[in-house]
Structures are given as structure tokens and as C-alpha cells.
Amino acid sequence: MYADVRFRASSEAMPPERRSLAGQFLLVAFAVMLIGMLAMSTLVTWQIEKSAAEVKAASTALYINTFIAPNLQDLTADGSLSHENIQRLNQAMERQDLKASITSFRIWNQAGLIVHSSEPTLVGKRFTLPSPSRRAWTGVIAAEFDDGVGDDKIAEHAADLPLLKVFAPVRNFESGNIIAVVEFHERADVLDSELVAAGWKTWLSTALITLNMMGCLFVIVANGSKTIDRQRAALRERVSQLSDLLRQNRILQGRIERAAQNVTEDNERLMRRMGYDLHDGVAQLISLALLRLDKVQVSSEDRDNLHKIQKALSDALNDTRSICKGLLLPEIQTLTLRGALVHMIRQHERRTGMEITSRISDLPAQAPQYIKVSLCRYIQESLNNAYKHAGVRELQVEVNWDGATVTVEVADEGSGIDNFNETAGEQRLGLLSLRDRIESIGGALSIKSTLGAGTRIKASLPLACKGEADAA
Structure with missing residues (x-):
């Protein structure tokens, strides 16, 4: 039996050409690392800006607690201050070290009233507390860069100068309660320049680190990509070679199967010729010898020898006729497969007297000659084996066709075969002969046997229409 090659090779076996692994990595890694660089740089810049604002706010709060808070201790609930405290507040704000950086200040009470301010027009007016001011009333020093958002009535726009707004709570020295919130507006142009420089440095360092990482990873991936490309090219070449071998194998297998089909038909013709030669030659000569012996007159002493000769010739004639029956098939060319x-x-039933139960499904009217010959010989040999070795008087034959394959199963309920290691050489030879006959023309044969439960022999043959068989 020739190897059944299951490999399926075609132009679809290999994926179409696409971007190399290194190219894919470069695109994906660039996008991922660019997003990561943007996120990390933004986070670091924001953290630096927040830290700088908190440092400024802490230093401003220290100044407030030192110079401003003592002058607000007599602040009343309605927001009034004594004239002396107001003068001291103004003097504190006139310090040269503050005037260079502080553009304005405001003192709020909890009701949103501006108690005192460097802008006299705002004193005594009530506004909605800014969000940082509300946080300051909880005891937190709040600081933010001026983003131009807020109440336009009290917003300060210092001629394109960036401002840092600091809101610091002022507590009563005795009770510890917050009595006011001081709002300072500090020039942040120098700080802003430092933050911009720090931002650029952060972006640059992040970009350099990212590019370095990408470069190192790209070298590794590029080497791996080259190896994969070489292996892919080698695999593609191998697949092409296997495809050629597969086509050649199919061509050779087709030729071998056609040769086996021709051999089957040639063997059948040879066996028929031998059967006719035995029947018309040897059997006739033995019959003639028996007739001649009947006319021979011998003495009483030689009569016993004559009977023995006649008996031997009769046995030889019966054996010859049995051989002829086995060699000769009916003229199946004119019969359908069924x-x-x-x-x-029916011929086996008449010859052996056995009862055979047969179930034969609808079979195609036309079948190749070698199929009919092979299946007829298969049934003949299987039934003969069962008759000789199974020790039963009943057999079952079932024939099915699924539109592509015809299956013939012969079953008995006899003694079975002991792991196919039986000592009967004739039976083993018969089974091997059956397997070789079926498999040589592209079929398959299976044997299932259980001691004491019988044997089932199933043969399957692909059944092509006559036109296809002739074309092959």
C-alpha cells in the first residue's frame, strides 16, 4: 500500500508579503513611546510646576504669618480694621523686597468681603470667593498660576506678566480659628521662564531616553526579523519543493493504481484461461482415462489395483473441477455490480449449502471492470475462508454505497481469530491476499475478530463512474 500523503500545499500555504517585523515594531513602538513620552513629560512638567508653586506659597505664608497676621488680630466679624492696623499693613506691603515681586494683595473674610486691598476701589465690596480662597478657609495654603479665569470685576491683568496667586489663611493667635484669608499676586515671569526651561529639559531627556530604548530594542527586533525572514524564505522554498514532490507523488500513485487495475484484469484473464485449460485439457484427459479403465479386463489379482487407480483418478478429476470452479468467474462484463x-x-450457497443473509443497497449501474473483478474475488475468498475456518453454517454479507465509496462487509459468528496469530497458514495467506488485492487498487481492508464472537472483514473501494475510470 502506498503512503497516503495528507500534506496540502498551495499558493495559500504561506501568508502574503507584508511589512517586516522590524518595520511593524518601529511603527508600533514609535506610537507607543511617543504617547508615553508625552504623558511622562506632561506629568513631570506639571509636578515641577506644582512643587514650585508650593515652595513659593510656603515662603509667602511665612511672610504673612510674620508681618501680616499680627495686624489682623482685631479684625471684627463685619470686616472692620482699626486705622493703626491698616497703616501697619500698608507699611508692611511697602517693603522693598516685596514691592519688586508683589503686584497686589487682598484680605478676605469668610463672607466674601474684601477687608483690605492694595486696590482701594475693591475695599468693602463683596464677591464670590475664588476656589483657592475656599480651600484656604479649610486651613490649606493654596497657590495657582493666573489663567485669566475668574470674576472679571476683580481679575487682575498685569500687562502680559504671568502671576502666581497665593491664598494663605490667617489664624487668631489665641483661639487658633481662621479669621481671614490673604491673597497675594506675585510676579511669576522668572519662575515661568525657569519652568519652561525645566519643561524643555524634561522633554529633551525623555526623548533621548525613549530614542535610546527604541534604538536598543530595534536592533534586537531587526536581528530577529532578519532571522525570521530567512526562515520564511527557506520555508517558502521548502513548501514549493514539497508541492512539486506532492504533484509527482500523485502522478506516480495514479500510474501505480492504473497499473494495479490493469494487472487485476490481466490476472483475471489468466485465471480464466487456466481454468478453461484445466477443464478442457487435464479434466478431459482424466475423464478419458477413467472411461478406458472401465473397459480394461484384468485378472482377479490386479482388480484391487485397478480400483485404486480409478479412485485416484476420480479424486484428481474432482479436485481439478473444484480448482476450475474457483478460477472461473461468471461473465461479469455483462452484469451490473449488484x-x-x-x-x-448465490454460487457459494449452491456449492457449499450454507445460508447467507445479504443486504445490498442501491449501487450504480456502471462500474469499472477492475472494481467488479476485485469485489467478486474478495467475496469469493472471504466466504471460502469463513466456510473453511469459522465452523458456522450462516454468514452475513452487507454492501453499501455512499456516493463515492462502496463498502462490502462479510461477517460470521464463528470461533474468531486469535490475534491473527493462527497456525493455519492457508487462512493467513488468504487474509494477506485479500488485503493486497484491495489495497493495490487504492482501497482499504479492515479485519475485526474476537475469540468466540466471530470475525468481520470489511473492504472499501473508491467507486468512480465509468467515464472517470476510462479517463484514468
């Missing part, structure tokens, strides 16, 4: 199989079953 008719040929039924004829073989």
Missing part, C-alpha cells in the same frame, strides 16, 4: 455480487453469493 448482479455480479449477488451471483457470487
Whole structure:
């Protein structure tokens, strides 16, 4: 039996050409690392800005607690201050070290009233507390850069100068309660320049680190990509070679199967010729010898020898006729496949007296000659084996066709075969002969046997229409 090659190679076996692994990595890694660089740089810049604002706010709060808070201790609930405290507040704000950086200040009470301010027009007016001011009333020093958002009535716009707004709570020295919130507006142009420089440095360092990482990873991936490309090219070449070998194998297998089909038909013709030669030659000569012996007159002493000769010749004639019956098949060329199989079953019943139960499904009217010959010989040999070795008087034959394959199963309920290691050489030879006959023309044969439960022999053959068989 020739190897059944299951490999399927075609132009679809290999994926179409696409971007190399290194190119894919470069695109994906660039996008991922660019997003990561943007996120990390933004986070670091924001953290630096927040830290700088908190440092400024802490230093401003220290100044407030030192110079401003003592002058607000007599602040009343309605927001009034004594004239002396107001003068001291103004003097504190006139310090040269503050005037250079502080553009304005405001003192709020909890009701949103501006108690005192460097802008006299705002004193005594009530506004909605800014969000940082509300946080300051909880005891937190709040600081933010001026973003131009807020109440336009009290917003300060210092001629394109960036401002840092600091809101610091002022507590009563005795009770510890917050009595006011001081709002300072500090020039942040120098700080802003430092933050911009720090931001650029952060972006640059992040970009350099990212590019360095990408470069190192790209070298590794590029080397791996080259290896994969070489392996892919080698695999593609291998697949092409296997495809050629597969096509050649199919061509050779087709030729071998056609040769086996021709051999099957040639063997059948040879066996028929031998059967006719034995029947018309040897059997006739033995019959003539028996007739001649009947006319021979011998003495009483030689009569016993004559009977023995006649008995031997009669046995030889019976054996010769049995051999002829086995060699000769009916003229199956004129029969359908179903008719040929039924004829073989009935012929075995007549010759052996066995009862055979047969179930034959609808079979195609046309079948190649070698199929009919092989299946007829298969049934003949299987039934003969069962008759000789199974020790039963009943057999079952079942024939099915699924539109592509015809299956013939012969079953008995006899003694079975002991792991196919039986000592009967004739039976083993018969089974091997059956397997070789079926598999040589592209079929398959299976044998299932259980001691004491019988044996089932199933043969399957692909059944092509006659036109296809002739074309092959």
C-alpha cells in the first residue's frame, strides 16, 4: 500500500508579503513611546510646576504669618480694621523686597468681603470667593498660576506678566480659628521662564531616553526579523519543493493504481484461461482415462489395483473441477455490480449449502471492470475462508454505497481469530491476499475478530463512474 500523503500545499500555504517585523515594531513602538513620552513629560512638567508653586506659597505664608497676621488680630466679624492696623499693613506691603515681586494683595473674610486691598476701589465690596480662597478657609495654603479665569470685576491683568496667586489663611493667635484669608499676586515671569526651561529639559531627556530604548530594542527586533525572514524564505522554498514532490507523488500513485487495475484484469484473464485449460485439457484427459479403465479386463489379482487407480483418478478429476470452479468467474462484463455480487453469493450457497443473509443497497449501474473483478474475488475468498475456518453454517454479507465509496462487509459468528496469530497458514495467506488485492487498487481492508464472537472483514473501494475510470 502506498503512503497516503495528507500534506496540502498551495499558493495559500504561506501568508502574503507584508511589512517586516522590524518595520511593524518601529511603527508600533514609535506610537507607543511617543504617547508615553508625552504623558511622562506632561506629568513631570506639571509636578515641577506644582512643587514650585508650593515652595513659593510656603515662603509667602511665612511672610504673612510674620508681618501680616499680627495686624489682623482685631479684625471684627463685619470686616472692620482699626486705622493703626491698616497703616501697619500698608507699611508692611511697602517693603522693598516685596514691592519688586508683589503686584497686589487682598484680605478676605469668610463672607466674601474684601477687608483690605492694595486696590482701594475693591475695599468693602463683596464677591464670590475664588476656589483657592475656599480651600484656604479649610486651613490649606493654596497657590495657582493666573489663567485669566475668574470674576472679571476683580481679575487682575498685569500687562502680559504671568502671576502666581497665593491664598494663605490667617489664624487668631489665641483661639487658633481662621479669621481671614490673604491673597497675594506675585510676579511669576522668572519662575515661568525657569519652568519652561525645566519643561524643555524634561522633554529633551525623555526623548533621548525613549530614542535610546527604541534604538536598543530595534536592533534586537531587526536581528530577529532578519532571522525570521530567512526562515520564511527557506520555508517558502521548502513548501514549493514539497508541492512539486506532492504533484509527482500523485502522478506516480495514479500510474501505480492504473497499473494495479490493469494487472487485476490481466490476472483475471489468466485465471480464466487456466481454468478453461484445466477443464478442457487435464479434466478431459482424466475423464478419458477413467472411461478406458472401465473397459480394461484384468485378472482377479490386479482388480484391487485397478480400483485404486480409478479412485485416484476420480479424486484428481474432482479436485481439478473444484480448482476450475474457483478460477472461473461468471461473465461479469455483462452484469451490473449488484448482479455480479449477488451471483457470487448465490454460487457459494449452491456449492457449499450454507445460508447467507445479504443486504445490498442501491449501487450504480456502471462500474469499472477492475472494481467488479476485485469485489467478486474478495467475496469469493472471504466466504471460502469463513466456510473453511469459522465452523458456522450462516454468514452475513452487507454492501453499501455512499456516493463515492462502496463498502462490502462479510461477517460470521464463528470461533474468531486469535490475534491473527493462527497456525493455519492457508487462512493467513488468504487474509494477506485479500488485503493486497484491495489495497493495490487504492482501497482499504479492515479485519475485526474476537475469540468466540466471530470475525468481520470489511473492504472499501473508491467507486468512480465509468467515464472517470476510462479517463484514468
